[in-house]
Amino acid sequence: MPGRPDADDFPHAAGNPARGALRAAGCTRLTQLTALTAAEVLALHGVGPKAIRVLREALAAEGLSFAGE
Template identity: 85%
Template sequence: MSDQGGTPADDFPHGAGNPARGALRAAGYTRLAELTTVTAAELLALHGVGPKAIRVLREALAAEGLAFAGE
């Protein structure tokens, strides 16, 4: 999914699943690095974000030298 400028609507890994990616965008997150300000538990509370999405996002954050808040 892209905006009118052709840039991605987010930079979340596709392995997180479309429901999770949509839930994150709906909550105002569009960049992986923004997830460092929130805990995994807070993200799990979003409808559409489950354990698999958290695992995929955690791995993507770690690959960038980042982590969820409190980790």
């Protein structure tokens, strides 16, 4: 969905509530999550353990991780 103002590159498996929470927090790119800890992301309303797992796997696939991991 390039061109849409709410577009992001987070995996769809993370779920729409989690993706929306990340966008609302100003994150639209997976690489931006490297500046945040998993606990900080988990604290966002709409982000649960499944989303953290999915995001962690997506980060790892790119050779990245949450801050402090």
